[in-house]
Amino acid sequence: MRQRMNERTMMCAVGILLFLFAVPASASDAMLDRSRTQSEDLDANQINYIHARFNEVTQDLFLIPEINSIVDYVSGSSNDHAFVNNINGLNDTIAINVVLLHSHGGSTSLSFKDGSHLYAGEVDNWMDDRNRGFMFAGACSSARHTDLGNAFIDKGFDTFFGYENTVLTLHNARFYAAFFDLATFVNVEVSEAARYAGDEVEEEFGSADDVRDSRFIGNSSLCLRT
Numbered sequence: 496m497r498q499r500m501n502e503r504t505m506m507c508a509v510g511i512l513l514f515l516f517a518v519p520a521s522a523s524d525a526m527l528d529r530s531r532t533q534s535e536d537l538d539a540n541q542i543n544y545i546h547a548r549f550n551e552v553t554q555d556l557f558l559i560p561e562i563n564s565i566v567d568y569v570s571g572s573s574n575d576h577a578f579v580n581n582i583n584g585l586n587d588t589i590a591i592n593v594v595l596l597h598s599h600g601g602s603t604s605l606s607f608k609d610g611s612h613l614y615a616g617e618v619d620n621w622m623d624d625r626n627r628g629f630m631f632a633g634a635c636s637s638a639r640h641t642d643l644g645n646a647f648i649d650k651g652f653d654t655f656f657g658y659e660n661t662v663l664t665l666h667n668a669r670f671y672a673a674f675f676d677l678a679t680f681v682n683v684e685v686s687e688a689a690r691y692a693g694d695e696v697e698e699e700f701g702s703a704d705d706v707r708d709s710r711f712i713g714n715s716s717l718c719l720r721t
Contacts, residue, residue, distance in 0.1 A: 523566035524589050525556050526581055530571030530598035531633075531664060533608040544665055545597060548672035552595060555679040559720045561589040571598070575605070575613035579621040582628075591653065591719060592628040595671060597664075600634025600657075603642060618646035625651030629685070629719060631674070632657040633667045644712030654685060654713040662705040669696045670706040678719050686715040 529549055532542045549567070556562050566585075572578035578596070585592045599606035605613045630647050638644055638657025647655045658667075673695035678688035689709065697703035 523564045523584070524562040524586050525565045525593040526585055526595070527552065527565060527567040528572055528578065528581070528594075528596040528598070529567070529569050530596065530606075530608055532569075532597075533571050534599070537664065541665060545668045548668040549595075549597075551672045552675045555675045556593060558679045559593075561591070562593070571608050574607050574609045575611040575617060576621060578605075578607060578613060579618065582625075583621075583623045587626045590627065590721075591717075592625065593631075593719065594628065595631045595633065595675075597633040597667060597671070600632065600637040602636045602639040605632060605634055605637060605643070613643075615642040615646035618643070618650060622647075622650045628652035629717060630655045631671055633662075633671050634658070635661045638710045638712060641712055648713045652713065654711055654715065654717045656685065656689070656709065656711050658706065658709045660705065660708050662708075663700075666696050666700060666703065666706050669699055670703075681720050682718050683720070684716045684718055686711060 527549055529545065531537070532545050537545075546569075553565055553567065556565055564586075566581070568581065572581055582592075582594060585594075596605065601612070603614060607613070628647070628651060630644075630652050632638065632643075632655065635658060638655070639659050644655035644657060670692045673692035674685075674688045677683055677691045678685055689711075693703045693707045696706050
C-alpha cells in the first residue's frame with residue numbers, strides 16, 4: 496500500500512508538470528470528461544466530490560506506463576459531436592486509450608451540457624476507427640441496451656462499460672475512482688475492478704445496487720495494465 500501511495504505521489508507530480516506545459520489534446524493518451532459538474536441540479540459539495548474523484552482517476556491512470564498525457568475536459572465537452580472529435584484526437588499508437596465520461600444518459604444515448612445526445616448512429620458516423628480503447632460511460636442507463644456500446648466496439652474499442660438503470664451521481668463517482676484504483680494494477684481484469692468498486696461504494700454509502708446494476712459490452716477480461 497505504501498508503495499502504491501509513493502507511485503501515486505510521483506505520477507501526480509509528473510501529471511502536474513504535463514498540464515503546466517499544456518500538452519495538446521492530439522498528443523494525449525487518455526481522456527476525461529466532467530460534463531456532469533455543469534448540471535444545475537448539483538450543489539457545490541457534490542461538484543467538489545466529483546472533481547476530487549476525477550483527480551484520483553488522473554493519478555491512477557498515470558500509473559499505466561503507456562499513458563504519458565491525459566486531456567481533461569473539466570467543463571465537459573461542448574456537445575455530442577465535440578465529444579467524439581475529442582476521442583478522435585487521442586493518440587492511437589499506444590497499447591490502449593482510456594476514456595472516462597461522467598454525464599447524464601438515457602437508454603440509448605449519452606447527454607451533454609448543450610442538450611445534445613450521442614446515439615449509436617452518430618458514433619458510427621463521426622468516430623474514426625480506433626486501434627484499441629476502454630470506454631467508461633458513467634451515466635444512467637448507458638448500457639441498458641447494447642446499441643451504443645456496440646457502436647464503440649465496432650469502431651475499435653475493446654470494452655464499453657455502462658449502467659443498466661439509474662445511478663446516483665456520487666455513487667457513480669466513487670465507483671469509477673475505486674474502479675481505476677484497482678484496474679491500474681498489473682493484470683487486473685476490468686470485471687474484477689468493477690466488483691471491487693461496488694464493494695467500496697457500499698462501504699462508503701451503505702448501498703451499491705445501482706452501480707452493481709451494470710455491464711461490460713465487449714471484453715470483460717480486458718486488463719488496462721499488463
